[in-house]
Amino acid sequence: MTGAVFSRAAGRDLPVVAGGRGTELFDTSGRRYLDAAGGAIVVGIGHGSAEVADAIATQAREVAYVHGSAFKSTALEGYAEMLGPLLPVDDPYIYPVSGGSEAVETALKLARAYHLARGEDRSVVIGRTGAYHGNTRGALSVSGRDGLRAPYLPWLGTAAHTTSPYEYRCPFPDSHPYGCGARHAQALEQEIVAQGPHNVAAFIAEPIAGAALGACVPPDDYWPAMTAVCRRYGVLVIADEVMTGFGRTGRWFGCDHWGVRPDLLVAAKGAASGYWPLGLAVTSGEVHDTVQRAGFVHGFTYSHHAVGAAAGLAVLKILSRDGLVDASARRGEQLGAELRAELADHPHVGDIRGRGLLWAVELVADRETKVPFARNERMAERIAAAAKDRGVLLYHSTGCANGSEGDLLVFGPPLVISPAEVTEVVTGTAAAIREVS
Numbered sequence: 001m002t003g004a005v006f007s008r009a010a011g012r013d014l015p016v017v018a019g020g021r022g023t024e025l026f027d028t029s030g031r032r033y034l035d036a037a038g039g040a041i042v043v044g045i046g047h048g049s050a051e052v053a054d055a056i057a058t059q060a061r062e063v064a065y066v067h068g069s070a071f072k073s074t075a076l077e078g079y080a081e082m083l084g085p086l087l088p089v090d091d092p093y094i095y096p097v098s099g100g101s102e103a104v105e106t107a108l109k110l111a112r113a114y115h116l117a118r119g120e121d122r123s124v125v126i127g128r129t130g131a132y133h134g135n136t137r138g139a140l141s142v143s144g145r146d147g148l149r150a151p152y153l154p155w156l157g158t159a160a161h162t163t164s165p166y167e168y169r170c171p172f173p174d175s176h177p178y179g180c181g182a183r184h185a186q187a188l189e190q191e192i193v194a195q196g197p198h199n200v201a202a203f204i205a206e207p208i209a210g211a212a213l214g215a216c217v218p219p220d221d222y223w224p225a226m227t228a229v230c231r232r233y234g235v236l237v238i239a240d241e242v243m244t245g246f247g248r249t250g251r252w253f254g255c256d257h258w259g260v261r262p263d264l265l266v267a268a269k270g271a272a273s274g275y276w277p278l279g280l281a282v283t284s285g286e287v288h289d290t291v292q293r294a295g296f297v298h299g300f301t302y303s304h305h306a307v308g309a310a311a312g313l314a315v316l317k318i319l320s321r322d323g324l325v326d327a328s329a330r331r332g333e334q335l336g337a338e339l340r341a342e343l344a345d346h347p348h349v350g351d352i353r354g355r356g357l358l359w360a361v362e363l364v365a366d367r368e369t370k371v372p373f374a375r376n377e378r379m380a381e382r383i384a385a386a387a388k389d390r391g392v393l394l395y396h397s398t399g400c401a402n403g404s405e406g407d408l409l410v411f412g413p414p415l416v417i418s419p420a421e422v423t424e425v426v427t428g429t430a431a432a433i434r435e436v437s
């Protein structure tokens, strides 16, 4: 038997991609697609950048691989130097890996290693209901997507979860919209106390919950209240910026919207914009110094990869030079306004939310009761398929921040999207929604 690819779309035939430019992709039959999802909210600087390709080729020609414990590289030193001042972390140290899940695993180990180095045997990491932090065992254990976790529960150890800020179905309706942040912080504090504060190593959360939960922007009092609770109990804050980092939400990092200074931060996706599988675990100087003094035993064959650093550096230069973080904020306002103008009255559109170029439409069977569609209707998936038929690529998800299942259409186009293309995305999506629902 000949070899075959283990498909990620079992039962569906996929077009063969032939090329990409900016926000556009082309298949081998010559069809054009407008990529409103950047793949899985990955591609920030746009497809087909010769500049990034050249940086990768130059580094690979010079030297592609050395072990991270044997050599430093100019590319990686230069990358850390340029990225450092942009990170919302004090005296940041950057541990480059191959993707978001590896970055999360690294941060979880760093959090425990930090406490052990200080003589405290803390192991519990608190995540949030509905959250997604990756598919490896550690990342899945702190995630809150029951459907993804269920088959692997015997491997996931003790997981603790607290509430997610989900304005559309706020878990604290009596406080809504003022004071929810304090209630979420109270819930976190209760969980810390229930676990025993001396056991809790870290709290992990996305500053703005990404595609799995549908661009849930927390209330402004959320992050100050949550970080205050963590500080009170010596619990480290891990910001998962795998999706929100590198300009996606209209600031360099999602933390910047609220001045959050996490102890650990993880990033990936936009870091190398899909040109290289690059993830980053970032520590504060204090965490770095503490774990390094004690000795941090960890590593992957491909961590500290020079070609990855060259790709990341080239992407960073483009984001800065071309003002793409500001562009994300501006185009994001347009996208939000046009989605609302086009869809707010649709009987199956429950909520439209987001920031920068990360937006979501939550679909419901009934707007009054907010009852979701039945699972077997596969509503978001069918609408995304109808949009693809119209040449608009959307991301869809069945996540919900209260842990139940829902129907989400998620928008995360390359930050280079033009005003006319934003309108094309909205028109194509609206037509697909009307056709299917």
Ligand code: PLP
Pocket: 040, 099, 100, 101, 102, 104, 132, 133, 134, 135, 206, 210, 211, 240, 241, 242, 243, 268, 269
């Ligand atoms: N964290 C968040 C917030 C994500 O959205 C993802 C991926 O979608 C991950 C972690 C895992 O990243 P990766 O798929 O690169 O392992």
